[in-house]
Amino acid sequence: MFLQNPTKQAAVTTADKVFEQLQHAIVEGDMAAGSKISEPELAKHYKISRSTLREALNRLEKCHLIERKANIGSRVVACTIEGLLELYITREALEGMACRQAALNMTDEEIAHMKNMLTQHAGDKALQDGVSYYQEEGDVDFHYKVILGSHNQQLINLICGQLYHLVRMYRCQFGMHSPRATRAFTEHSNIIQAISDRDGELAELLMRRHIAASRKNIENKIALQKAEQESQET
Amino acid sequence: MFLQNPTKQAAVTTADKVFEQLQHAIVEGDMAAGSKISEPELAKHYKISRSTLREALNRLEKCHLIERKANIGSRVVACTIEGLLELYITREALEGMACRQAALNMTDEEIAHMKNMLTQHAGDKALQDGVSYYQEEGDVDFHYKVILGSHNQQLINLICGQLYHLVRMYRCQFGMHSPRATRAFTEHSNIIQAISDRDGELAELLMRRHIAASRKNIENKIALQKAEQESQET
């Protein structure tokens, strides 16, 4: 259920394990977004020393799940509309480029594997009427494979190692299950086709449109909510 | 001389200060790229405890200047051709988007300020025949202003807070003073014009070409060096 970051290695040290637990807690919202973090309290809760906890906190900061200020302390990152839209803008830039690079650098085996995955997802999609699976793991799975396919370590680290933790957090906390499954599936197919054709320019364009479409979907929703609120106020 | 990251605040804690010193040492090459880092040794050298040093190391890892492995230790990041090219690809994606956002979000004051800056650089450039100043701080200054002009905190943090430390490191270590000053100046002018026209699409395109041109410049140099080496070997 909890899709793992494909770039990370097994957690060997206790700080690693606590980091993973905290990461999970923050992403799922068990630790409220924007809330203050008490080092003594958390250390006691996980039965570890503050040094070890701080090591874990440093890793959380690395993937932008918490923010630290000197002599003040740490807070769980806040989930705001602006932050969400900024995240989409950034994803559009990075994943668009990753997709272009994937078209240039993916091996034929990797491409074949992606095509198989999509075919399988097509079955799931038909079966479940595009509601649950495809939107969750299937979508993330697709994006991860494209990113890894770029064979660009810099891009991979930035997107998978940092950005996607935030993406998952927003998905959980804002409960984003947009009704774009069928459309997203078509878009994914076209992207794979462009990659398969080694058409980097088109691949980037399609991926950017794919992500921009999600962003605009959110923006519309927000605008709608706003309008509703205002009509209720009167 | 040492252009500061515009996003950071004053270093208050000793870990901050040591971080800055280490950052400087790594960027300038005083600590060899790829070399192993001994925690006891470094701690002794800076006359601090290992805990404090590790705090500083964590921050270095955040901007990708060192790499850590559990139970093994830290190494200064290695400077490779592949890494440099990957960095340019990533910059092209991120700064291109930042430039598009800058065209949308910059205030008229910010734009006016950039135009002034460029005019002043034009003078410096004429004076010094485009050799030293403009290529160093002037160029970085221009890029920073565009990035900040995006008003997108996510992009700003990623580029200024992380990527540019690596950029500076590569510049220092590979001694990159490419003969592109005049051309770069023209490109900068065109970018500002596009931003001033609020033409986001063109602004992004021009910024991407500007960065891609630098990358191709490097690629050509590498290819040339390679050819020379091979001719000497025979």
Next chain:
DNA sequence: CTCTTAAGAATTGTCGACAATTATACTTAG
């Protein structure tokens, strides 16, 4: 009653020591 100020409590930053893991060097068998 409000604002300022000062003392106290709590939190974060730093330190040195111990435990666990990894690297090194030596011994020994083949």
Next chain:
DNA sequence: CTAAGTATAATTGTCGACAATTCTTAAGAG
């Protein structure tokens, strides 16, 4: 002489305590 295994040394991970800073609370002045 080479190679594997073991013992030793060195390094990293974790811990609890102390120092420095910030937050809280209460007292007092206006």
